[in-house]
Amino acid sequence: MYKEISLPEAHDCADCPIRHRAVCARCDADELEQLDAIKYYRSFQAGQTVVWSGDQMDFVGSVVSGIATLTQTMEDGRTQMVGLLLPSDFVGRPGREGSAYDVVATTDLVMCCFRKKPFEKMMVETPHVAQRLLEMTLDELDAAREWMLVLGRKTAREKIASLLSIIARRDATLHLRPAKGKLVFDLPLTREAMADYLGLTLETVSRQISALKRDGVIQLEGKRHVTVPDLDRLLIEAGDDSDGGMFA
Amino acid sequence: MYKEISLPEAHDCADCPIRHRAVCARCDADELEQLDAIKYYRSFQAGQTVVWSGDQMDFVGSVVSGIATLTQTMEDGRTQMVGLLLPSDFVGRPGREGSAYDVVATTDLVMCCFRKKPFEKMMVETPHVAQRLLEMTLDELDAAREWMLVLGRKTAREKIASLLSIIARRDATLHLRPAKGKLVFDLPLTREAMADYLGLTLETVSRQISALKRDGVIQLEGKRHVTVPDLDRLLIEAGDDSDGGMFA
């Protein structure tokens, strides 16, 4: 249905936007050169599937720009999102043949891919890569556990507020704005994708967003552009007034 | 309420029951000696809290025997279990001060602890430890994502069947019995702990277990001793007839 966009320009790690946050963050010049030798870029259109669950995956890589999702699907079609991949996040698992999940681009997406075999070799030889990957994986595990609380115990309203607060804060750190007081951002997900993330139906998502808007917790311009007048208020609605869910 | 049991006997890594599965699995004799120098054993009684969420943690370690749980609690008391720690599982996160979760012993528990500072030093110097920990963390992340599907999309009956099938299979591999056909095991969790794991109430857990018993999917002797006459049947009830959730 879509065809992959080829990306003509070569990229230099030196001015890579995710250089200091991705799996290569700890690498020195020499190690970067090694990575450079096995890397290539791929672009995907919004909606395009990057890998199907169960399919052979001959690469691993980092999200450079755009957003992708990890989802699991049951035989009868029920689906649960299990990961939201933002720029600098890592895709794939060294030492595993196939993908355990569907990976789908929800916006236009650029990935920095490494051929798997040589990457696995580097994992063994250059501890900086393995160390950074461990750190990132531990962060993702924390995020996954935070989501288990959201999925298992929070109400629909709290779930929506939790998701909004996470996106708001991620967006703030990405644009280096202070994550407090008034925040403005665009929702990178459809109502259906939010529902899949939160274990809800899209109707419930829609209703709860309308309710938060009616109650003045958020303002909406169009369907995607959100203003949060008071982050603390949103966090209270999310059920965690201290500091709640962080993504990877 | 409880007091910690001191463990007089010294343990030798050579005849450690979790030697080949724990974080030390890849270590050679020399590395084991290094670990041996910074390790000590601690025992806890069933019900005792190992660490409180937020508390300083000056050790990391492996579960040697018994079962512990990781739980998160909201201000109003709602709790969600986010990890079930069986023998060989790792507790704690290198590079973090406090614990993010409550760790509670659900049965009598023995842990092999490493002082954190020297362990972190070893993480940098001996890649075998870091490599094994990465592998284990990736497995835990997969398990967490499997549970996100259970929490977000499965019915109460499917949730119970999922939990039973996981415990059944874990128990089978632990005792080196084939995980097929007829299985017999003891539930290591109270109804309330199961509810906390599955995002249900204890009443619903009780009702669904009764229903599965009534329908012949399981047999019960007392409240804890379970017989699964047909694992495939249980897996179908769990909503995944192929191969479903694996723990860490």
Next chain:
DNA sequence: GTTCGCGCTTGATCTGGGTCAAGGATAGCA
């Protein structure tokens, strides 16, 4: 400009699992 399709909203109704409440079984202990 019209039509299509997709993403979204809103209403009406239904239901799975929560809540409240009343016991039963077992084990430890005086």
Next chain:
DNA sequence: TGCTATCCTTGACCCAGATCAAGCGCGAAC
């Protein structure tokens, strides 16, 4: 040998969120 505490079961009722259904708004294609 009963007392108490913990864990579990079962019933009656209720409600948050699912399901079913109708329709809106807007951008893209013709």
